[in-house]
Amino acid sequence: MWQRIQTAVALIYPPRCMGCGELTETDFGLCGTCWRETPFIGGTVCESCGVPLPGTADGHRIECDDCMKTTRPWQDGRAALMYQGKARALVLALKHGDRPELARPAARWMAQAGRELFRPDMLIAPVPLHWTRLLKRRYNQSALLAQHLGKEAGLEVCPDLLLRRVRTPALDGKTAAQRAETLENAISTHPKRVNRMQGRDVLLVDDVMTSGATLAACARVCLASGANHIFVLTLARVAKDA
Ligand SMILES: [Zn+2]
Ligand SMILES: [Zn+2]
Secondary structure (H helix, E strand, O other), rough: OOHHHHHHHHHHOOEEEEOOOOOOOOOOOHHHHHHOOOEEOOEEEOOOOOOOOOOOOOOOOOHHHHHOOOOOOOOOEEEEEEEOHHHHHHHHHHHOOOOOHHHHHHEEEEEEEOOOOOOOOOEEEEOOHHHHHHHHHOOOOOHHHHHHHHHHHEEEOOOOOOOOOOOOOOOOOOOHHHHHHHHHEEEEOOOOOOHHHOOOEEEEEEEEOOOOOHHHHHHHHHOOOOOOOOEEEEEOOOOOOO
16 A cells, blocks of 8 residues: 555656756655766765865874864764755755755765764754744754754754854954854853753754854853763865865
8 A cells, every 4th residue: 555655656746856856766866967966075084074185094083274273172073065066056955945855865965974973872963043044944954954864873863952042143353262252152052951961972963064163162062061072064064265
């Protein structure tokens, strides 16, 4: 019976490529062309942010220039895609295009890219969005990614572990330290969820990592609230020269 329903559904809604809408073999996939044009990250990567690095790993911890210059308050970080070309289009469609269905396959790619980050009893939490933005966009893309990632990795997800109290802090003309402080003041732990992260490793999830300032603010808030180690996993990483 279920098989027949599935077949009927497939006839009415044949699987389409998430990138271009062409018919594909499987649901929630990319067609061959889009697959080739999507910059998946593989090979040697920066341990802190996941950006691809030249050369092969020699067993020592390697980091990109950015992460060597900026001390990250988290242990390790990974990203599934480079924020460019088709990947950029997918991220923007998920963020502004009202296409929440993209979150499931995206989370699958993130689970693959972040497999070395997962720890037993780890708690997954998204980077928070201010409620006024939530109203406009209808959903927090990072929370959606976190939820699907939790299923993929078999880990607990706390969608409202962190809250954003201030809408968008004006960061222009401020020093790096002032920016960090402003961001940190804008983010807080949910008073009713703070007990969940006591002594636990927390995996912070976001759609894009640019400078990492927001993720750093979230990480510091978690550490100050009793979390053990922080890890970060993003769908896409912005390269400096991109
Ligand atoms: Zn396609
Ligand atoms: Zn890095």
